[in-house]
Amino acid sequence: MPRPVTGVGRGGNSTPTEVKRLRGNPGRRPMKAASPMPETALALVDLSVVPVAPKGLGKVGTEYWTVLWTGGRRHLSELHDGPLMGRLCRNYQKIYDLEVWLGDDVTSRWYTSPNGQIVTHPAVKQIEQMDAQCTAWLSLLGFTPSDRARLGLAEIRVANELDAYRQRNSNLVDAEVIQQV
Template sequence: MVQLAAVAAIPAAPGTLGEAGRTAWDRLWTAGQAWLSPTTDLDVLTRLCEAHDEREAMRDQVAADGYMVPGSMGQMRAHPLLSEIRAVESQITKYESLCGFTPTDRARLGYAEVRRASKLDELIARRQQRGSG
């Protein structure tokens, strides 16, 4: 297994990214700095952030046009970009998964999920301490 160094500094965002993409870039590199590598993850992170820009542009257009728009015969129908938004959101989820941004993917990468101890966990720990002391 090859060990990659954690990201020391967030790589500069590509100049092609818009506001939503740059915001996602900073947020994702910050969140994933323990396992992301500019050497191996730069391209997929770029595509992920470009997808955020695309989603934002489509959502802005739907907001301007409304969720319902006239169809070819004048009937009201759902905005055609709504299905495109769902498609890009699905692609975003795939890119996030590739980059280890779900609990399952982080576990696959060997990064444990931090969770708060339950009352039962605390009780078991206290009993184990009493039994060993």
């Protein structure tokens, strides 16, 4: 008797082609063409050059533009990520402008409505919404370790003593050092 259709999938998620290539191809079935790896696809990008900031960005927006492009230059594309990066930096500029407008006085963040209730100022709500949007855009652009892993970008690690020890031991076979070519 066949199972009733419930809308629930009956299988695992498909394995990415890159993972299949690393495992080898014991079944000898044809695989899809390999997608370019970041090392080869981005080899021609000059990491020291930051794209020109869009016109209309203020001082804070321009500073964010420089910092974000410097940090993400290895995996960001001017053509594809530039417009989103521009919106992100404009959002940061607006947040800064609203913070300056509200000032340092905490009491300016609330006001009393005509019926006597204390209400959060709309600018505060707008700052919170723009901040959440900026976090989502940063995630799309791959600025957290989990997002870089999701996007398949190489992990950036600081070398430590354990890594050096593992590197030394990985070259040993039967207690003889293998020369690296």
